[in-house]
Amino acid sequence: MRPRILLLGGTEAGVRKAAECGLDVVNIDKPALFEPAARAYCVQTHLVDYQDIGLVTALARTLHAHRPFRRVVSQTEAGPLVAGHLTTVLGLTGTGAATARLLHDKAALRALLNERGIGPVPFRVGGSPSMLRAFAERHGALVVKPTMGSGSLGVRKVHTPEQVPEAWAWLDAFGVGEFMVEKLLTGTEISVESFSVAGHHTVLAVSRKDNGGGVVALGHVLPAPLPPGCAAEVEDMVRRMLDAVGLVDGPAHTELILTADGPRVVESHPRCAGGRIAELVELVHGFDMERLTCQLALPGGVPALDPVTRGAAAVRFLTPPPGRVRAVEGLAAARQAEGVVRAEVGVDPGGQVEPLRWSEDRSGYVVARAEDAATAERRARSAAALIRVHTEPLPIEPTATMQDLLTAADEVLDPFGVALCNE
Known part of the structure; x- marks a missing residue:
């Protein structure tokens, strides 16, 4: 009998690789993010929100009791914390809840590293405008960021104490919520x-x-x-x-x-x-x-x-001016450029390029390779420059909070906090 794994958020490519390894894959994925082609490589597919902790825990327990899993795996940005929780709940080998939580909670990780003397960095959790100003005056500059999350979401650099009022107003308007302050490295x-x-x-x-x-x-x-x-x-x-x-x-x-x-x-x-x-x-x-x-x-x-x-390889992301997309040109030329392995554009005419607030706002990429890093980077940049995404400003500049962006990505920063709030 083939070993069985539980995969949270499996893409078609990821599920296919697991099946090719000789594994039976049970895939739990969010309905809005599911890739239908992945179903062909799964023995079971369950379209539920794997960040719904109560639901996914009950489902995983039932599936595991019917036929045990060897591992719980997730390669998504939102999945590893839940995978760690399920690994511990089911008594499996792998990264468990405590480790997953430490790596998910940036403040907890920083506190641990400082305590162990592993590259200490001054930091604080939360605060006020006066605390931020005092921190900036003491350390020269700072960075504010959510205690959880990825993709540079909600991260802002503050270079001088004079920039603190503007940064504080942005924290409030963007709805960052619980945040941490670190010395700017x-x-x-x-x-x-x-x-x-x-x-x-x-x-x-x-x-x-x-x-x-x-x-x-x-x-x-x-x-x-x-x-x-x-x-x-x-x-x-x-x-x-x-x-x-x-x-x-x-x-x-x-x-x-x-x-x-x-x-x-x-x-x-x-x-x-x-x-x-x-x-x-x-x-x-x-x-x-x-x-x-x-x-x-x-x-x-x-x-x-x-x-x-x-050799070497490089990727260059497309970050055209925000606005309504009028036309996309040069993709074919970029794909034919020297050393290019892959080039993709993620927006179409009539679509919208968002302001660059986090990684999800990038509009495409070019991957190139060469014998050395400098040449690979130059090839990726040159090919990316061939792609022109023409935009026109929107009549009203869009505004969004951090929660708006997370909702659009069907993601929450702390599913366990949400579970507690819903009890």
Whole structure:
């Protein structure tokens, strides 16, 4: 009998990979996000909101009692916290509730890292305008962010104490809710993709992020050009962080900043990376991290992980001016450009380009490869420049709160908090 896994939010590609690994897949997905083509690779499909904790827990218990699961897996941004909860409830191997919660709650992770001396960073939770101003005066600059979430949603940099009133007004208008304040870290931003088996953490890839001075990633390049000796320091910090949170098995996506005082962890997630980084990892290092995650459920486990670098790859995102889309040009030319592996546009004429508030607002991307990182990045930028999304301003500039954006994405930051509110 084939091993069985419970997959939360499975895409067609993800479910297919699990089936190809020799697994029976039970997929629980949100109706609005479900990809119908995924059904062909599942033994069961349940279209319910997996962030409805009471419902998904009862459903998982019933399914597990009928025929046990080997693992609970999720590669979505909203799913790992629930997957950790179900892993603990069902008594399965994998990242459990405590570890998933630590990695979901940025303030809890920062407190733990500071307590363990793993790249300490001054921070506070919540506050007032006077506290923000005092924090900025003491530390020079700060960043405010929700204590939970991803995709740079609700993140804002405050460079001087004089900017505090404007930032406070934005926090209120955007409806950030519970937030944390950290010293603003400056330096090269990188992402580390790792995979853990029985507590042994292997760093598979390190990419460099370009956010153009803002908070939303405009591009990534892999491998990241790092100063001599920096790679070992980064890998050591990531391994110490993963040990501290108790992650034993599976993928982790960790974002860091290379400051003058050494690397500092920004956040980490127990899943494969978004932003096309997982695709870059496969192009350059040959690891399909989604497939590796599925293989954890097999009796033979995961094959030996021996990273090998084959050239470089980069992604560049499309961020046209916000407004109504009049025309899209140049996609065919971009796809034919040198080194381009993939190019996609996510908006059509008549559609709308939103202001760049988080990763979901990007309008497309170009992935390119080359023999070295600089050339791969140049190719991705050049091909992306060939794509022109023509927009016209809307009569009334759209405004939205953070909750509006989450609702449109069918996501809540803390499904356990919602469950408590509904009791």
